[in-house]
Amino acid sequence: MNKRISLAFAGEALFSKSKIYMARGLRAKNEGVLDEYQLWASLALELLAKSSLSTIHPALVADPTHYQSLFSACGHPLSPDVKTITAKTLFERLSHISKDFDKRIQKFCEQQALRRNSEIHSGESPFSGMSPDAWEAKFWHAAYTLLDIQAKELEQWLGADEAQAPKQLLVDARKAISMMVQTKIGHALEDFESTHKSEKRREELIEASKKARPWGHYDKFDYLVDGYGLHECPACSGMGVIGGTQYDEEISDDQDLDDPFTEYVDITYATEEFACLVCGLHFHGAQEINASSLPGEFYETEEREREFEPDYGND
Secondary structure, eight states, rough: OOOOOOOOTTTHHHHHHHHHHHHHHHHHHHHHHHHHHHHHHHHHHHHHHHHHHHHHHHGGGTTTTHHHHHHTEEEOOSOOOOOOOOOHHHHHHHHHOTTTTHHHHHHHHHHHHHHHHHHHHOOTTTTTTOOOGHHHHHHHHHHHHHHTTOOOOOOHHTTTSSTTOHOOOOOOOOHHHHHHHHHHHHHHHHHHHHHOOOHHHHHHHHHHTTTOOOOGGGGGSSSOOOOOEEEEEEETSEEEEEEEEEEEEEEESSOTOOOTTEEEEEEEEEEEEEEESSOOEEHHHHHHHHHHHHHHEEEEEEEEEEOOOOOSSOO
16 A cells, blocks of 8 residues: 655655755845845745644645545545645644744734735735845744744754854854744733733732742743753743753852851853743743843852761771
């Protein structure tokens, strides 16, 4: 029995093609051809979206009114003639897959698809004269959200994770992460103010967060970390929890001379994750942390029982 899924619906094939289109887009950007950059980027985004939806099941990408496509997506090709769903249906379905793929991202993706269709199928030039400042930050945030569905990193999509990645590609990746982070911060603040329209209520929530015990919120973290601390959220200014991996410790200069049985140890952690207790802003990994105003490392002082060398010759 033939179980070969058509490349039109295969997640990895769609992902690979989206990488190719994105590479063409970045090449056009670096050459200053900005309308071509946006055209390739819009094509790459839709292919990336299809590859993300396909990870749930390839049949979700197939046109439900075309039975040959449904069979092909399930590994039983009946005909080489296959059809995929429309962009509008694609982005609507993704909103049911990931809560992070919200209405803002959905609307942006649909607008990009409409502009692309107008560019390709009409005499209009919707991309001409449009500055990247008008769409680029939202684009990278949408791409990041789609990649998260596949548990993939932005560098994988751009090819910047490869050992011989060109310098410009690494620069593009860093800029993309920075723009994504700033958009994420803006969305978190927007949601917080929308949910709590009363300024007094917002102030109460921020004030209450200052009394939180960091380690008591370990369940908000996706990573297993060694230590926790409180830090102001870059979005709402409430308190959030940072978590990190321990990479250094040393005896503190501050010791209690009246207590010879206790010593204080300064521990340094590399920040790996942040979760705001007020607005829900969540950052994963050092790259996102470093692209924000959050510290790359944090410290705590731990109290320990002092260890003494055993006495010899006194027994």
